[in-house]
Amino acid sequence: MHDLTFPLRWRVALVAPALAVFLAFWLLPMAALVQLSADGHFLATYRALLTNSRYMTSLLQTVLLSAAVTLATLAISTTCGLLLARRDFAGRRALVALLTFPLAFPGVVVGFMVIMLAGRQGLIGALALRFVGERWVFAYSMTGLFAGYLYFSIPRVIVTVMACASKLDASLEEAARSLGASPWRVTRDVVLPALMPGLIAAGAVCFATAMGAFGTAFTLATDIDVLPMTIYTEFTLNANMVTAAGLSIVLGIVTWGVLTLARSLSGTSVAATA
Amino acid sequence: MSALPSRGRDEDRLSTRVEPRAPHRRSALPSARTWIAVAQWLVTLATCAFLVVPVVMSIVAGLTVNYFRGVASGLTLRWLEEVWTQYHASVFLSLEVAAATLAVTLATGVPAGYALARSRTRVSRMIEELLVMPVALPGLASALALLVVYGGYSAFRMSAAFIVVGHVVFTLPFMVRPVAAVCASSDLRTLEEGAASLGASFMQRFFTIVLPNARPGIVAGALAVLTLSIGEFNLTWMLHTPDTKTLPVGLADTYASLRIEVGSAYTILFFIMTMPLLVAMQWFGVATPDVATRRERNAGISHHQDSQ
Numbered sequence: 001m002h003d004l005t006f007p008l009r010w011r012v013a014l015v016a017p018a019l020a021v022f023l024a025f026w027l028l029p030m031a032a033l034v035q036l037s038a039d040g041h042f043l044a045t046y047r048a049l050l051t052n053s054r055y056m057t058s059l060l061q062t063v064l065l066s067a068a069v070t071l072a073t074l075a076i077s078t079t080c081g082l083l084l085a086r087r088d089f090a091g092r093r094a095l096v097a098l099l100t101f102p103l104a105f106p107g108v109v110v111g112f113m114v115i116m117l118a119g120r121q122g123l124i125g126a127l128a129l130r131f132v133g134e135r136w137v138f139a140y141s142m143t144g145l146f147a148g149y150l151y152f153s154i155p156r157v158i159v160t161v162m163a164c165a166s167k168l169d170a171s172l173e174e175a176a177r178s179l180g181a182s183p184w185r186v187t188r189d190v191v192l193p194a195l196m197p198g199l200i201a202a203g204a205v206c207f208a209t210a211m212g213a214f215g216t217a218f219t220l221a222t223d224i225d226v227l228p229m230t231i232y233t234e235f236t237l238n239a240n241m242v243t244a245a246g247l248s249i250v251l252g253i254v255t256w257g258v259l260t261l262a263r264s265l266s267g268t269s270v271a272a273t274a
Numbered sequence: 275m276s277a278l279p280s281r282g283r284d285e286d287r288l289s290t291r292v293e294p295r296a297p298h299r300r301s302a303l304p305s306a307r308t309w310i311a312v313a314q315w316l317v318t319l320a321t322c323a324f325l326v327v328p329v330v331m332s333i334v335a336g337l338t339v340n341y342f343r344g345v346a347s348g349l350t351l352r353w354l355e356e357v358w359t360q361y362h363a364s365v366f367l368s369l370e371v372a373a374a375t376l377a378v379t380l381a382t383g384v385p386a387g388y389a390l391a392r393s394r395t396r397v398s399r400m401i402e403e404l405l406v407m408p409v410a411l412p413g414l415a416s417a418l419a420l421l422v423v424y425g426g427y428s429a430f431r432m433s434a435a436f437i438v439v440g441h442v443v444f445t446l447p448f449m450v451r452p453v454a455a456v457c458a459s460s461d462l463r464t465l466e467e468g469a470a471s472l473g474a475s476f477m478q479r480f481f482t483i484v485l486p487n488a489r490p491g492i493v494a495g496a497l498a499v500l501t502l503s504i505g506e507f508n509l510t511w512m513l514h515t516p517d518t519k520t521l522p523v524g525l526a527d528t529y530a531s532l533r534i535e536v537g538s539a540y541t542i543l544f545f546i547m548t549m550p551l552l553v554a555m556q557w558f559g560v561a562t563p564d565v566a567t568r569r570e571r572n573a574g575i576s577h578h579q580d581s582q
Binding site for chain 1: 307310314315317321322324326327328329331332335341342378381382383385389390392393398401410411412413414415416418419420423424439440442443446463466476501504505506508511512522525526529530534537538544548551552555556
């Protein structure tokens, strides 16, 4: 493209600093990490890793947990997001603010919120003790982690759903309704398909975050069997750098694969929301 | 609800439109619509409670003398004082790291975002993809990779710069993308050609045309970078040393080892610190699409992701 006002040397000069930072502090270290993880015999090392049932169970649990979190988040956030984006009521802005302010919470704080709700001195436990006669404590387990990732993801996906819903063409729904479609059918056949690219993109990001998340699990309990915790344990307790490197690369490839798949499904750039 | 005439509910749903519909259907439709609306409200309010109740609880817990006995044991600022004397260094370190990260991402990310938006070639598309990789892949992997290569340089390893480097790589796309999106949506090329034909040099154009036009993107990017850097844990936990404990690292320590009142008081400190950022986000419409300008919304600025 010939562009008089933007010669090539300026282009290179403007992109160079960012690219240099990226190459020096991410791409080069990543290449070194891959090399380290091979431990001299790439195939043998990775075969040992991928046939280790403990690591694979951990990976499977991480994938299942992330998938469950993604589906639940999408269902809840779509319901809330549509309400907030399409109805006008007193206090709407306050409700939006309440539902989106946890955006700034890091995973560790989210973990603490789960402890507040479902920990040993948690609200749910206290309520259950009073009404059911039994203290429910589920914060320090997979269920607690599930609640934590929900807490983390819901505000993010609500923001996306609201942004997508505000761009919907209202005349399509009107047409469907005037042709006699029930509200449920309008939602299923008109609204949801229109939201789908945004939902797939948001879901992919939600999945990727849950896969690599570490802070929430770390706060709740160090023995929850998800892959980031396994990597951390290998690295610190066992000082097994090769396995930690290999597992984090496997985790990275699985995550990246899901993002790529989602992008080809939604047709738009998922990375745009990442 | 069911006693309302159906017109009222229509207005509730589509505030300005009056829709033509055969009268005989009116009796059948409202109940389904009412049920959907009620269910929607229940889910929304339950979600709101799920998000807000623990925050309120932790604020109360941080101000209570003995949380196990409840608020009846009295309110106190003792825990906040204790946390402040013990951990104020982590607050300042986090602010310093966030400021340094912001400075580097502004200096490198803004020019890059502009240049990538102006040159829509395959190479620039590829560079954009590459820059997002550290966000798409688990932070743990990036942190391990940094340790493998730079862990041996102990002066660098022991300094806060090591954490800043990790944060910069992770937050850079959050600066580049909004800037690129805003630059792509405003017709900079025409504006710049006009200025160039009047004799403005490249630097003059960059500072008088490009930067003012990219401002919404820069503001959104800066807020995202600050928020992410202050809350970053995945990388920071692996990169920190006993002398470079940031706020989230200190939080994780407290949660793991100290009583719930202290953890809560520390969390209050975190809330106080991030509050200005949240207000700024609401103010500039970064988090809430309804107040965002159309341009920002199309640019996808409101999309947000960070690592736990």
